[in-house]
Amino acid sequence: MAQPKRHHHIAQGIQRRFTDAEGLLHAFDKRRPERGVFATTPLNLFVEKDLYTIRRKDGSRNTDLEHWYSELEGAVTPLLDHIIESCLAGQEPGLPADAKQLWDTFFYHQQKRAPDVFVRLGLEEQFYKDLPGRMEDYEREHGPLTDEDRLHMADPAVLSRMLIRSLERKIRNTLDGQGLAPSTRFPASARGLRTEICTVRWESSTP
Template identity: 35%
Template sequence: MPPKNNPPRRHHFIPQMMLRHFADDDGQLWFWRREFEKGAVKKTGTKLLFAENDLYTLVDADGGKDVALETFFAKIEGIGARFIDDLADIIRAGETPKLDGGAWDFWGDFFYYHLKRTPGAIDAFAEQMDFDAKIEETFAKVQEARGKSGRDPAEPGLKERIYKNAVVMAQRMPPGQEVRKAFREFGLAVYRIIDPKKSFVVGDVPGAVARFSLPGGGMSHETMFLPLTWDIAVGHLTHSRKVEIVTVDRDQVRRMNVASTTRSKIIAGRSEALIRSLSLDVPYTGVVPR
């Protein structure tokens, strides 16, 4: 392990505590990246997947590093690990979880940060917000200020550092009051797989939308879901603040896995055959389909 005064540089954007819930019996995951040949799946441990060096690190003008965001995420993940373990145990026992106010609030925060902290989500958000133009404007102002102060305005890597720090600071922003209010009105839909031969996959951009079969026939509107384990995914209920269990059949599981794969450049899971099938059949449409 790295010494305490030398924090790890490798930051997981899909936490290992979640990846373990998608692993095979040997603790590893089958995975595929879009730069691989179709069907060329591989297997590895959770430590090597869905991670980048210094993803959540702020770097100051003198090269000093601030890893407060990674530390913050680590604390959330510690609580989240217990939350997911307990939720899964209750659901697999055939019972419906009862969440108190603290659990509801934590779930809202976890959902908020988890959906926006991955590189793919960051890039999609940056494109929607015209982030590059804002960085160019900031870069010009920084260059002007540095020129006046006698510092090198053409320092190598300056623009990249400004961009990186802006991304990290955006990730540190907590949910606003309107977002928190909306989350407090949502319930929790739990989508459960019963067939042990079927499973959900995890992608590098969490959260996808799919249509669900309705009891009286027909299909629902597109609904967001987030796989938490190989057999459990969750989403928001908009009509009531309660927990509702929905059993999903093999066709629904396939629709959900396809939806996760279309927006992902990396997918992983416990089934070699499933990951290979998705790599062969599902094209990339982007985080936000055009």
């Protein structure tokens, strides 16, 4: 299985719903204001290298999370089509239970996977503040970190991925405490739903 390196935190399939006639999006990067507004494809927006990659000690890359997000995005695409078509027709989507669970799972993960969420919620600052204490806790439980381990953990890319995992746990724990967290796996019937959505449009729940 190919290991993707460019990970989109807003799926290209969603971005394509806002492109112009030439398939381009018009964007502005606050980090590079001198560039002004520019046109590019969804391939180049809302993307970071190895954002969801876990680097193993042997140097190999684990991209299971990115593959999972890609599978989830593919399963939800026809569901998005149905929701949009229903709205344009002035109708409620009228989603059955499995489709609603699929949508809830997609929406839940979409809200927490973007790097900007860390800054907006103040989690990035808190993460770096807590990091030394967490490293001490780790050493008490597992033994001293090696020089190689410390060098690895000083890598900004590694810290970024640790921050993502920390955010995922924090949000899940909060929602679990409120009884709101959806399943971390989308329904087993999602593939069947994908076919169903493509071939049979659900009737609106309104007359």
